[in-house]
Amino acid sequence: MSKSPSGALLQGFSVERDSGIPIYRQLDASMRRLILDGTLPAGQKLPSTRDLASELGVSRITVKSVYEQLVAEGYATAKTGAGTFVSDGLDFEASPRIRRRRLKIKPPTIEISDRARLIMSSKASMRHGETEPFRPGVPALDQFPVKIWNKYLQDAAINNERRNLSYGEVNGSAALRASIARHLTDARGMQVDPDQIIITSGAQQAFVLIAFVLLNEGDTVWYENPGHIAGRDVMKIMGANIAPVPIDDEGMDLNFAVKTHPRPTLIFTTPSHQQPLGTTMSLVRRLTLLGYAHENNSWIIEDDYDSEFRYKGRPLPALSALDSERRVFYVGTFSKSMFAAMRIGYVVVPPALVETFAKARNLLGQNSSAVVELALSRFMDDGRFVEHIRKMRRIYSTRRDILFDCLTKDCTDVLEPQHTDAGMHMLAWLKNGVDDQAAHLALLEAGIESLPLSAYCVEPLGRSGIVLGFSSANEKRIPKLVKRMSYTLTFIASPQ
Template sequence: MAKQFEGPILPFLRLDVAAALPKFRQVQDQLRMAILHGHLRAGTRLPASRILAGELGLSRQTLVRVLENLKAEGYLEARQGAGTFVSTALPRPSAKPRITPARGDEPDSALPRLSRIGDLSRDVSAAIGQMEQKPFLPNQPALDRFPFAVWRKCWNAVTRGGKAAMGYGDVSGELVLRQRIAEYLALHRRDPCDPEQIVITPGGHAAFTLAALTLADPGDGIWFEDPGPVTTSNLFRTLGLRLCLTDVDDDGMDVARAMARYPDARLAFVMPSRHHPLGVTLSLPRRLALLEWARANDAWIIEDDYDSEFRYDGAPLPSMRSIDSHDRVIYAGSFSKALYPGIRVGYLVLPPQLVSAFRNLSGLIHRSVPVEAQLALAEFIGGGHFASHLRRMRGLYAERREAFMEAGRTTLAGLARIDCSESGLNALAWLDGGREDRTAHRAVLEAGLQCYPLSDYTIATPRPGALILGYAGVPTERMKTYLSRLAEALSRS
């Protein structure tokens, strides 16, 4: 009985009772044009004639006549016991060309009028996350080792037979997930907090957006490390913030120079546990200086702790928030690297005085993160599966890191120098012989591999050419083979 309700809703079917054209011809012509224009794709199942006749106010006999005519013309086909479908023998309709004019290619009058933020977004790109998942893709966890069966059980456990996951959620995030995150931070990051200080967001970038919108006005300055993650710098620029570029050396962000050049900045965005892409750690003296600057200038620090779980020499480093005695740090974390990028669950740990404002603005912008994902994640963490997964992945990534460094030192000799920090999922390959990293990047892509050129992360301060390579997603037994292919590509660049 349920089968008769299958098929798409067809709102384009309209009957004109005043028209001279018979009703069956009106329906027949509209269906034919919908198929020709690709609105009804090949293989689409049509609603049963009884249902469609009722929706249009026609007799079933009239609808059967329409369908039979279209079958005879070759637009539809009948499948025994299954129903009526759009014919799969028809050629695909030609797609209209999608033209995206570059800025300045057309007069301003040809461009739509946008908001200030919309206008700024024309000149930036968010496409870095759309790269193909090929060997050496940076920031890529070992998806082949994810415990899918356990995750599915957690998902089923919180959604089976109940309505709790089907409504709107708490705008701060589900309490049980905030409790699990607070427990995890206290145990693994040595950073206890109250679950009420946590706001769940749809990923890390949503967390940064929320912080910027809540704490800064367009034109306000934000300290930003150069080089730094390109999509994040594009985000802040699009929101109208003034990028205050700060140098990075072996001790991390050059805080003293930033204080001298940009003392009046409103925000500082920093990756203290592991800078991306250089992999360095912010030293303790600089952490303390940054905290003191924020206190003295009524400024705020956004701490991006994006992959601190994966440190291969000793325990993960304490967060900056854990040594902040003046409540100036907004801690941002996510599960994209620890679990998988598509989960799109991030979180903020906030100073108590900011919770209400962040909570309200999050509710206005996001409403809530999908409740099912939150509850499943809480079950996954609470059942001990998250800790077990991290333990396994640390061992696996340490093994893959060692294989990468050992094979890379010999395979890439004379072509690049491997620089692999003691944490994270990526390494740098500093190119020898004056090679230009964007040229090398194109050669690597042609070889069926993936990487990012360091130049794409550099905003103002030129650096020697380097490639950012992800080793965590590459099986150990394939590492040498892929590195040999990488060497061949670099030798041609």
């Protein structure tokens, strides 16, 4: 801005009468900003109070008192008979923004911690909210009994006790912990003392707590390869050395793991339904894993994220149910069985570590709401939860069959689908050497949201595939979508 003798024009300078901020404050803040960022340079004459008041349509007294305040604080200097000027000698050079602007220096790079750098390198999905069909892990939200749930929520809020207005119980609501303990006995064959349960804001917070409590820099973590991305990245961020363990027909390849990375501090596994391959860990493998953990003082995370959905035969009891030495952290979530926005999960903690976890949860934020916890507890106790699971099982099983049949019929040239007896997704191997990342992107453009198998891997598998969620895919739309999938994948296999 040139130093106009009649005072700066201050174009583009206006006041907002509906903003709720007093005009005096708006004017004062704007003048300071213009002086500080160098738009009004030292020695610049300010417009006369009369001119500025009339240009802005404000009272002259308001402008005068702003100028007086600027003078009082040294931003401006009043010269009798000549007007008000931006003060000389203000150390503008000390202002990094002005110095940068004058010297055209690039802004300094922002220093972040090594931990934050690892956070930034995470490939965990940030796509939340609206999703396209076949995105893995999304429940049939249109089938959720919203009205009934709202009633439970409303009751919990209306009949809320005064004590619920304070911080919740440090391990999460006692009522909900008791409901979960009963459910685990009925559904997973586990005998759990509710005091061993820590309520978390989803399985992910349970992984954070476990990593926080158990891991030191450089500790080895056996991690399924392919495996759950967000859990793995949390371990990495906490300084763990991730040891990828391949999966065979019976689950984690323990011979490989023992030979290559003996005595891990922690072992992460999804034994009920391997994420993402879908394998169920055999009983022999479960017992071998527990035996090894006991002998080597290793801890195990059993991530039982979608075990409610089994379509054939009886589910094997949880790994934790076989664990007499209490080396297993059993992690559950309501993100799949109910809905993810609830942000409630839990971890069953070995008794010796309950107090440590309670303190860790307290320090890291008690991220779930006491009102929602109470509503969920009553929803479970009234049998609504099991009723919902049963209904979803029927729906998901139908959707799985339709998807598998359509893939088998229409995609044989491009995909080899793997049948699954459990869960909410299925794997399909890509044929013709098609890269899964390319397939994923092409499908996304066609409105289909698969996940590439390579995203779950630390070590490449030597085979590419896509993971397709069937739980949220409307059965009537599946045939058409699969045809579109076939067309898209055929095109990227031989683009002409």
